[in-house]
Amino acid sequence: MKLEDALVYSSRALTGARGRTWLMLLAMAIGVGSVVLLTALGEGARRFINDEFSSLGTHLLIVIPGKVETTGTTPPLIGGTPRDLTLGDALALSRSSTIRLHAPIIVGSAPASFQQLERDVTIMGSTADLLPVRNLELSSGRFLPPGDPTRGSPVAVIGKKLKKELFGNKRALGEWIRIHDRRFRVIGILKPIGESLGMDMGELAIIPVASAQNLFNSESLFRILIQASSREAIPRTKKAILSILRERHDGEEDVTVITQDALLSTFDGIFKSLTYTVAGIAAISLGVAGILIMNVMLVAVSQRTAEIGLLKALGSRQRDIMQLFLVEAGLLSIAGAALGVIISFSGIWLLDQAFRDFPLTIPLWALGAAIGVSLLTGLLFGVLPARRAAKLDPVTALAGR
Amino acid sequence: MIQLQGVNREFPVGDETVHALRGIDLDIEAGEYLSIMGPSGSGKSTLLNMLGLLDRPDSGSYHLEGVDTTSLNEENQARVRRDRVGFVFQSFHLVPRLTAAANVELPLVLAGIEPAQRKARVHETLEALGLENRSDHRPDQLSGGQRQRVAIARATIMRPAILLADEPTGNLDKRSGEEVIQTLETLNRQGILLIIVTHDPEIGGRAKRMLHMVDGAIVDDRANTEKAGADET
């Protein structure tokens, strides 16, 4: 018997028994659909985090005051509280050739007002380099002017949302706002980039770092953002930062340097294993579908006993009968998988409508694996019924017993 | 063509064994027309299944066209059934979801014959049995007599040497039964070896050679002198 004839024969048998065919298709479709859908969700979460970190800036390193123990192998610090990070530290870093840009950051909260309107806002003190380091963009005006970071000036760049809240639709550029007890001139407005790592850039006011030190009456930096000269230079940059700061802090390593890559790969790893886990759990439903296919195929064999007897009387060999039933199981699996893919694509589409910010794509490997596994499942669980059919005694089968 | 020697077949039924066939010796020549009669349970169907290689003897030998069939493996037995034997059953055994043409085509499909060739042969065979305008009907759209003739078309499309019919008129009224028997006899006149198992003495009496079975044994085997020369004249 030719394979194409077997395909025709089996598909007729399947369309002839609508009820059981739909049942099996549905089981397979649910299995494949859930594998693909859940993997897409896991993969989406991974990409979301990935994008989030990438938008922070390129070749980014972050210096945080204090030693964060991540391994637990280093001995506890001697000498108590760590030293503060200072503007001097930040400026010293420009000695290293692998550091392209650096932006010291001070963060604090203060009331900002324009005429009668007042709001509590997050104030960030930094330098002109923050713009490229942090991948920020302006919608109008200019950013902080370059120049000596130790000298303050009464200028501010504000977020879009803050601009709306203080000025409404009026022009903000050139106006003076009051932050705490000082006056700052608005020189630029940030382009909205939405929330980034929990900090709403739209509600921010950025002022020169020295002005912020004055405003908060504090020398210590919140952190220093650093852009390495290239991706390859990141490890070297990290070493350079640590050695420069150790030198300045009397030989004590009391800062932590986080690289974007390290953060990224940690989260990447977490979300990858999450994706595999949910995919694995969903694969159980594929197994369930396989068992259902086996049972329904067994019922089909017993319902079609007489037909099998006839096929034998007409000269079918055992392997012909095997082939017919395996083709039937295979067809079911493929059709079920196709249906599952349709289900998962429409599911993804719906989710995409609901959560526009979340990047949802079906990974190609998941699609391939789901279809492959469903075919394998169908054939594997189809073997037992097919063997039973092939081994039937023709005389008893013809008698329908 | 067919030689059975000392063929026995037993079935275990509960604690006992039923002797469906006891020491059957039988010689049949190509192109003969036989009827097998006898009471229910006398082993007629078992003998017919044996001849068609659907069943194997427990002891004894069966030579078909000089080949010892008991020495053939499953694949080769299937091939003999496919190429040399046609079956016609009391309950037709048409595949309900397939049209008459597709049912008739089935043996060709199973034999892996090219589609272009199949269509022509199906048409030819249906035409020979006067079923050409029924080819697109499904079995439930056909009368009993038509169904059995579709089954005969299917049994003969591979041009077998032997046609085995087990109570072919058992589910038919007298008129369609008569038609079916005539169809079978026509095929026999064209050279096929025809064996009909029947209850009906009137039908059995039309064969040129009549076997009578009782309790798994052939008790009578004689040429039908009334009919023997009838067709030749």
Ligand SMILES: Nc1ncnc2c1ncn2[C@@H]1O[C@H](COP(=O)(O)OP(=O)(O)O)[C@@H](O)[C@H]1O
């Ligand atoms: N598969 C089987 N299992 C058990 N007994 C069987 C089987 N096939 C036939 N028999 C028994 O063998 C005997 C002959 O059966 P069968 O050849 O069908 O008789 P007939 O066709 O003459 O009515 C009967 O007693 C029947 O019950």
Ligand SMILES: [Mg+2]
């Ligand atoms: Mg019988």
